[in-house]
Amino acid sequence: MSWPYDRKATVLAEGTTNTATSPLNVLCLAALTFVVRDAVFAAGMLYVVCQVLLVLALRRLGAATGLPGWFPALTITALTVNPLLVSSIGMEVELGASGLAWLLTFSVERRPFAFGLVAGMLALIRVDLLIFAVVIFVARRRSWVDVRRIVRAAVLVAAPWFVFSWVVLGAAVPDTVVIKTLQGARRAWGRWEFGNGPGLYWLILVMRRNPAGRRLVPFAVLAAAGAVYSLAYVQSGVPPYHWYYGPGIVAATVFVCAATAGFAGRAERGLSLLVVVALVMAGVAGYAHSGLPRDFAPLTSNYTSSEQYARIGRDVARLAGGKTVASADEIGVLAYTCGCAIIDVFSDRGLMPQAIAELEARTGRLTRGLLRVNFAFFDDTIRPRTLDLALRRINGTPPSNYLATWTISAPLAGTAQLYLVPAS
Numbered sequence: 419m420s421w422p423y424d425r426k427a428t429v430l431a432e433g434t435t436n437t438a439t440s441p442l443n444v445l446c447l448a449a450l451t452f453v454v455r456d457a458v459f460a461a462g463m464l465y466v467v468c469q470v471l472l473v474l475a476l477r478r479l480g481a482a483t484g485l486p487g488w489f490p491a492l493t494i495t496a497l498t499v500n501p502l503l504v505s506s507i508g509m510e511v512e513l514g515a516s517g518l519a520w521l522l523t524f525s526v527e528r529r530p531f532a533f534g535l536v537a538g539m540l541a542l543i544r545v546d547l548l549i550f551a552v553v554i555f556v557a558r559r560r561s562w563v564d565v566r567r568i569v570r571a572a573v574l575v576a577a578p579w580f581v582f583s584w585v586v587l588g589a590a591v592p593d594t595v596v597i598k599t600l601q602g603a604r605r606a607w608g609r610w611e612f613g614n615g616p617g618l619y620w621l622i623l624v625m626r627r628n629p630a631g632r633r634l635v636p637f638a639v640l641a642a643a644g645a646v647y648s649l650a651y652v653q654s655g656v657p658p659y660h661w662y663y664g665p666g667i668v669a670a671t672v673f674v675c676a677a678t679a680g681f682a683g684r685a686e687r688g689l690s691l692l693v694v695v696a697l698v699m700a701g702v703a704g705y706a707h708s709g710l711p712r713d714f715a716p717l718t719s720n721y722t723s724s725e726q727y728a729r730i731g732r733d734v735a736r737l738a739g740g741k742t743v744a745s746a747d748e749i750g751v752l753a754y755t756c757g758c759a760i761i762d763v764f765s766d767r768g769l770m771p772q773a774i775a776e777l778e779a780r781t782g783r784l785t786r787g788l789l790r791v792n793f794a795f796f797d798d799t800i801r802p803r804t805l806d807l808a809l810r811r812i813n814g815t816p817p818s819n820y821l822a823t824w825t826i827s828a829p830l831a832g833t834a835q836l837y838l839v840p841a842s
Contacts, residue, residue, distance in 0.1 A: 436587040437764045439594050440510035441579055442542035457754070461508045468512040469494065475519035476672075482526045483633040485680045493675040496694060499701035502660055502667055505715035511664035514543045518550055518640065518668060525554050526636045530564035534571025541576040545591060547665060549650055553643035554636075588796035593770055595792075597763055637676040644669030660717045714829060721811060721834065722826035724751050730824050730836065731755030734809075737822055737838060741806035744841055752809075761803055768802035805841035812837060 438444045443464075450460035476490035497503055503511060517540045524533040537551040555561055555568065584590035644666040651662055678690040705716055713723045720727075728751055734743060735756040745752070745762040753760040763769040774793060778786045810817065811826070813834045820837040827833040 434587065435593070435765055435767055436583060436589055437593045437597070439592055440513070440543050441583070441592075442539060443510035443513050446513070465507055465512055468516045469498070471516040472497070472512075472519050475516065475523045479519065479523045479526060479636070480676075480679070482523065483636060483676075483680070485633065485676060489675060489679040492679065492691075492694060493672055496671050496675055496698055496701075497668060499698050499705065500667060500671065501701055501704055501716035502663055504701075504705060505717040506661040506664050507715075509661050509664075510543050511661050511668075514540070514547055514665055515668040517543055517547070518665065519672070521551060521554060522636055522640050525558060530567045531571045534568035535575055537568065538572035538575025541572070542579055544665075546647065546650070549647045550640070550643040550665070550669070553646050554639055557639040557642070584792075585795050588767075589792050591792050593767070593773075594764075597773060633680050634673075634676055637673040640669045641673035660719065718828060719830055720828055721746075721748055721831045721836075722828050726824075726826060727751035728755045730826075733822060733824070734758065734760075734838060738807055742803055743838075744805045744808035746809040746811040746836060759803070760809075761805060766803050768800045770796070771798045771800075808839055808841045810837045810839055811835070 446464050447457065447460055450463050451457045454460050454463065473490055473494050476493050480487070480489040497515065503515075506512070517536060521533065521536045521540065524536060533555075537548065540547040540551055551572075580590045583592075647669075648663075648666040656662070675694060678694050705712070713725065727748070731752040732755055734752065735758055738756070738758050740758060742759040742761055743756075745760050745765075747762070749760050749762055749764060753765070763773055774789060774796075778789055781789075807821070811834050816823065816835060817837055817839050820839045822838040824836045825833065826836050
């Protein structure tokens with residue numbers, strides 16, 4: 419499973435960063451951890467709470483649209499065993515899924531103030547989830563009605579954090595926007611085809627003429643919003659971190675389960691249900707085939723397992739003796755178990771001015787203007803921290819001056835050596 423802290427969310431005792439992509443997820447985890455005194459257990463608690471909220475939303479959504487009573491059970495099962503969503507436990511994907519379900523529920527029930535409140539919370543979960551809010555809002559009939567109430571409610575929830583972040587932390591939008599955009603600047607996805615995206619909008623028009631299909635219009639809108647969300651990510655060119663696919667997969671799964679429950683005739687529904695059940699069973703089998711408990715989530719891009727990083731972190735704590743250590747790209751579990759200052763652009767804000775300048779050099783006038791507004795209160799006098807030691811992941815000849823070494827391996831990354839060396 420994913421640990422409830424990742425490479426984006428590290429905060430050093432001696433300084434502050436603004437790299438938590440999901441402020442609300444971090445705040446929820448912090449509050450639960452304060453109560454139970456265990457971050458991993460707190461992540462499990464938050465996951466369960468989100469699952470309960472998701473089921474409650476699906477029940478109301480199914481009742482409001484006239485779907486069978488087994489629609490929520492089918493949908494939550496399909497979501498729970500999805501390999502990508504399983505691999506994202508501990509991150510904000512599940513919190514976002516419950517938020518999207520309630521957003522759609524309040525849209526169907528025509529409760530504008532509640533819709534706005536949830537839209538504001540979605541901005542705090544991930545600011546890019548506002549794409550879903552915009553698409554679902556625009557797709558409503560008479561969408562302009564109550565727009566002021568919706569906006570006021572959203573601002574009421576989201577504005578305090580974003581104003582605080584803008585003025586106190588130096589950027590309204592987290593620094594990860596700059597960091598991840600730079601990581602994907604070379605657009606490694608190649609030729610991309612998204613031909614079925616516009617078809618979802620056509621599907622909405624068809625279903626509105628079909629009495630059985632009208633109940634599926636909200637779910638089709640959710641799926642269309644997922645397509646727009648995915649398209650936005652494709653255009654941004656960021657690297658394919660697996661959790662980025664979570665919201666789109668959640669939207670598509672909810673739509674497929676709703677279609678299975680309410681659109682087809684009896685024979686077609688039976689066939690559709692069989693397909694969904696087969697996918698659920700495939701997800702379960704795929705998770706368990708390598709034995710339980712697993713060392714790795716079904717999908718992972720890490721260089722080694724969380725357990726090994728925990729052991730390495732304890733070793734580094736003993737060897738570093740309070741000195742600062744440059745990371746080898748991955749930082750979360752190492753920093754958590756080391757309790758020492760492990761440094762990279764996510765944890766040292768002194769490295770951000772160079773990253774901002776590089777992104778400005780790569781972008782057009784509009785983006786440069788938005789970046790300057792976002793970082794208007796950024797303290798660019800902060801200097802990078804002095805490094806004493808460094809972690810280096812090397813596949814070839816070892817450095818001559820290393821202080822310690824560990825063999826690390828992962829399904830995607832293969833096997834390599836991780837060295838602790840003096841910083842050059």
